[in-house]
Amino acid sequence: xxxxxxxxxxxxxxxxxxISNALAAGALATGLxxxxxxAAKAPAPQPHTKPAPTAHAHAKxxxxxxxxxxxxxxxxxxxxxDQQTAYGTLYRxxxxxxxxNIHELAQFIAxxxxxxxxxxxxxxxxxxxxxxxxxxxxxxxxSKKDALNYVGRxxxxxxxxNNYQEAGQALxxxxxxxxxxxxxxxxxxxxxxxxxxxxxxxxxxxxxxSFADTDAVTRAINGQHAHKAEIEKRKDMFAAYLDIIQNFYxxxxx
Numbered sequence: 001x002x003x004x005x006x007x008x009x010x011x012x013x014x015x016x017x018x019i020s021n022a023l024a025a026g027a028l029a030t031g032l033x034x035x036x037x038x039a040a041k042a043p044a045p046q047p048h049t050k051p052a053p054t055a056h057a058h059a060k061x062x063x064x065x066x067x068x069x070x071x072x073x074x075x076x077x078x079x080x081x082d083q084q085t086a087y088g089t090l091y092r093x094x095x096x097x098x099x100x101n102i103h104e105l106a107q108f109i110a111x112x113x114x115x116x117x118x119x120x121x122x123x124x125x126x127x128x129x130x131x132x133x134x135x136x137x138x139x140x141x142x143s144k145k146d147a148l149n150y151v152g153r154x155x156x157x158x159x160x161x162n163n164y165q166e167a168g169q170a171l172x173x174x175x176x177x178x179x180x181x182x183x184x185x186x187x188x189x190x191x192x193x194x195x196x197x198x199x200x201x202x203x204x205x206x207x208x209x210s211f212a213d214t215d216a217v218t219r220a221i222n223g224q225h226a227h228k229a230e231i232e233k234r235k236d237m238f239a240a241y242l243d244i245i246q247n248f249y250x251x252x253x254x
Contacts, residue, residue: 072126072127073128075151076151076183078184079189083118083120087113090155099197102242103212105245106238106241106242108196110241114234115156122192124151124152124159128148131151135147139159139161150164153183153192156221158186158199164178165178167199170198170202212238214235
């Protein structure tokens with residue numbers, strides 16, 4: 001699908017291209033693949049040759065213990081939604097509530113794409129034991145049970161009991177709206193879109209001087225200790241979405 005292709009729904013035009021094409025450029029630049037884009041070419045395997053013997057060929061070498069890899073799992077089960085539907089729901093909602101600044105819209109979509117693995121996961125993926133330990137007494141959580149119940153959900157990965165309560169109060173006038181067994185509501189695309197825009201306007205927009213500053217935006221979402229590699233990846237994603245949106249508006253004026 002070409003980046004210039006759009007669909008019209010509810011009088012709002014939305015780009016279909018970033019999922020299959022634009023993000024591929026940014027993804028491949030960071031060694032990732034998104035939405036079925038072609039995988040980066042792996043180095044060709046080298047022919048196996050037996051190394052020449054050395055003076056130390058028979059010397060004993062210390063054993064190397066393989067690193068322990070923590071198993072990852074879906075911490076927050078979410079409805080199965082295809083990437084295009086997830087992307088389209090977010091894009092339409094953002095436009096409908098007045099997010100029309102091109103740089104802000106591109107950055108918002110790019111950050112949400114990064115948070116969800118390019119709209120594949122509206123529920124957090126991670127290690128349950130580590131999550132329970134690390135978040136049992138933070139963000140309003142008071143137990144391991146809270147830590148595992150209020151894991152990242154939605155486009156912006158809403159995390160922590162306090163944030164779930166604030167979102168419920170702000171969006172529905174009920175701090176309990178997303179609590180307990182209702183936490184799963186935050187993974188439903190329409191609800192997730194509302195939460196993402198609410199969080200963005202409350203915690204991101206007031207803290208950045210320019211939406212083109214991916215470093216500042218990423219730190220507003222993930223904290224001051226956001227990894228440099230993650231920030232660089234998001235810069236590529238922002239550039240890809242910005243190109244899509246700018247070209248669309250340019251073509252409309254032509």
